[in-house]
Amino acid sequence: QVQLQESGPGLVRPSETLSLTCSVSGASIKTNYWNWIRQPPGKGLEWIGYISRSGGTKYNPSLESRVTISVDASKNQLSLKLTSVTAADTAVYYCAGGVDWKLFSAWFDPWGQGTPVTVSS
C-alpha cells in the first residue's frame, strides 16, 4: 500500500521560498508520476505540477515561473519549492501519485494527508 506524507514549515514570510517534502512509502519514487496540488482555505483544488518517472517536469502555467518540483531517489522523497510567496499562496498542500490511463498519467491517487502553509509576516 502506497502512503504519502507531506512535511515542512507551517509558516512562511511573504517574498520568501516555500519548501515542502513528501515522503513516499510502499513504492519506489522512480516508478510513478508524482504531483503537488493545493487547496486555499475554504476553496477548491489547484494542480501545481508533476515530476515524471524520467524526471521530467510539468507545471501549472499560472505558477510555472515560481515552481520547482524535484525528487531525491535515495530518500524516496518528492519536494516542492515555490518562490516569492504571497498571502495568495496560503493553502493546504498535498502530494499525490499519478494514475495511468491510456498510457497517460491522468488521475490522482493516493494522496497525502496534506500540510497547511500560511504566508504571513
Place this chain on the structure above:
Amino acid sequence: DIQMTQSPSSVSASVGDRVTITCRASQYISTWVAWYQQKPGQAPKLLIFGASNLQSGVPSRFSGSGSETEFTLTISSLQPEDFATYYCQQANSLYTFGQGTKVEVK
C-alpha cells in the same frame, strides 16, 4: 485553459435520496474526467475515472456518465458517510478541477 463548471454548488439531501451532480467542460475533453470525494479535514479520494469507471473499493452506488463536455456523478441511494464535497477533474489538457459541490443534510 479548460474550465470545469460544476452544478449545483450545493445540494441538500436525505439518506436514501438519489443525488446527481453535473460538470461541464469549456471544451471537448472526450472522457478525460474523474470525480473525487472530500470530507472535512481529509484529502480528496478518487471515486470515478475515465468518466464512468469505478475506482477499486468504491461502493457501487456511485456512478459516472457523460462524454465530450457534459458529465454526471450520481449517488443512487445517499448514505450517511456520503455527505461531503465532490469535485470533478479534467485531464485532457494538463489538469483542472471544478469548484466543488457540497452535499449537505436536508
